[in-house]
Amino acid sequence: MTQGLRMTQGKDHAPRILVTGGAGFIGSHYVRTLLGPGGPESAVGADVTVLDKLTYAGNPANLDPVRDHPRFHFVQGDICDAELVGKLVSEHDQIVHFAAESHVDRSIQGADTFVRTNVLGTQVLLDAALRHRLGAFVHISTDEVYGSIEEGSWPETDPLAPNSPYAAAKASSDLLALSYHRTHGLDVRVTRCSNNYGHHHFPEKMIPLFITRLLDGGRVPLYGDGLNVRDWLHIDDHVQGIELVRSRGRAGEVYNIGGGTELTNRRLTELLLEHCGADWDRVDHVEDRKGHDRRYSVDCTKIRTELGYVPRKDFPTGLAETVRWYRENRSWWEPLLERSGL
Numbered sequence: 001m002t003q004g005l006r007m008t009q010g011k012d013h014a015p016r017i018l019v020t021g022g023a024g025f026i027g028s029h030y031v032r033t034l035l036g037p038g039g040p041e042s043a044v045g046a047d048v049t050v051l052d053k054l055t056y057a058g059n060p061a062n063l064d065p066v067r068d069h070p071r072f073h074f075v076q077g078d079i080c081d082a083e084l085v086g087k088l089v090s091e092h093d094q095i096v097h098f099a100a101e102s103h104v105d106r107s108i109q110g111a112d113t114f115v116r117t118n119v120l121g122t123q124v125l126l127d128a129a130l131r132h133r134l135g136a137f138v139h140i141s142t143d144e145v146y147g148s149i150e151e152g153s154w155p156e157t158d159p160l161a162p163n164s165p166y167a168a169a170k171a172s173s174d175l176l177a178l179s180y181h182r183t184h185g186l187d188v189r190v191t192r193c194s195n196n197y198g199h200h201h202f203p204e205k206m207i208p209l210f211i212t213r214l215l216d217g218g219r220v221p222l223y224g225d226g227l228n229v230r231d232w233l234h235i236d237d238h239v240q241g242i243e244l245v246r247s248r249g250r251a252g253e254v255y256n257i258g259g260g261t262e263l264t265n266r267r268l269t270e271l272l273l274e275h276c277g278a279d280w281d282r283v284d285h286v287e288d289r290k291g292h293d294r295r296y297s298v299d300c301t302k303i304r305t306e307l308g309y310v311p312r313k314d315f316p317t318g319l320a321e322t323v324r325w326y327r328e329n330r331s332w333w334e335p336l337l338e339r340s341g342l
Contacts, residue, residue: 026239029200036066059200097138098140118169196232211326212333220284229297248307257309
């Protein structure tokens with residue numbers, strides 16, 4: 001770290017962490033984990049402020065379990081608002097940056113929002129972090145920046161080759177964030193995760209979309225031949241990996257975070273049908289998505305060997321728990337379906 005940049009954590013000072021996008025799926029679980037019972041030792045005493053614009057995918061209810069915590073604070077606002085971001089960053093030691101537009105299909109329909117939020121918003125945060133001499137800046141990214149891989153797995157050193165406007169916007173923000181480390185010495189750490197699943201997942205992504213539609217007696221769409229392969233990462237394991245990177249990661253480094261379960265979309269559909277008591281006659285085979293990446297697979301050797309990361313949630317257990325959560329929490333997802341028209 002460049003001399004003079006604020007230390008991330010002193011002996012007598014627990015970190016003050018600004019979490020952008022903390023009302024979304026992954027960000028809210030990260031906050032609940034840090035402030036909830038049995039939270040990680042690395043976050044003991046931490047103050048956590050969530051900055052979230054509360055777009056369609058941001059849900060204040062996701063933060064209800066920590067709403068009254070004395071070290072939790074919430075600010076509704078846009079990461080592109082330089083004045084607001086500057087004020088908040090000046091009051092914190094670290095940033096964990098989740099805020100992003102993340103739905104591939106929406107990015108194909110229109111990329112402008114993705115560029116504004118994912119690229120410009122990240123630049124606003126980085127400028128504020130540099131100006132106020134912030135400590136660690138953890139930038140949350142995705143394996144989609146690598147493109148598609150026929151065999152093997154991507155290490156962090158592989159070149160970026162994004163194929164969707166969403167992935168291209170995330171790749172741009174990755175490179176921008178890392179440039180602030182190389183140019184200015186800012187303590188930037190980037191994580192790239194595989195496909196997440198779990199509770200509180202907005203029902204536009206594959207697993208929650210299929211579960212909610214099947215529970216309601218509806219139909220589900222399967223793209224193309226259904227043989228596209230994804231590695232599935234439970235949200236608990238993703239949050240574990242992020243916290244390891246925040247507390248023990250190295251400045252200027254990229255860390256892949258994977259779950260270790262590769263499935264074709266067809267096999268995943270089959271499992272979801274079984275869990276929801278439905279048959280294949282509820283599946284619509286639809287035209288493949290434009291630019292649909294065939295296979296993702298991240299090599300997690302680096303985060304395993306450096307930081308001791310090991311996925312703890314096996315996929316059969318995690319998927320069963322996820323289906324059960326949606327079955328038991330209609331009051332959470334039904335209003336979201338009504339508002340978004342899914």
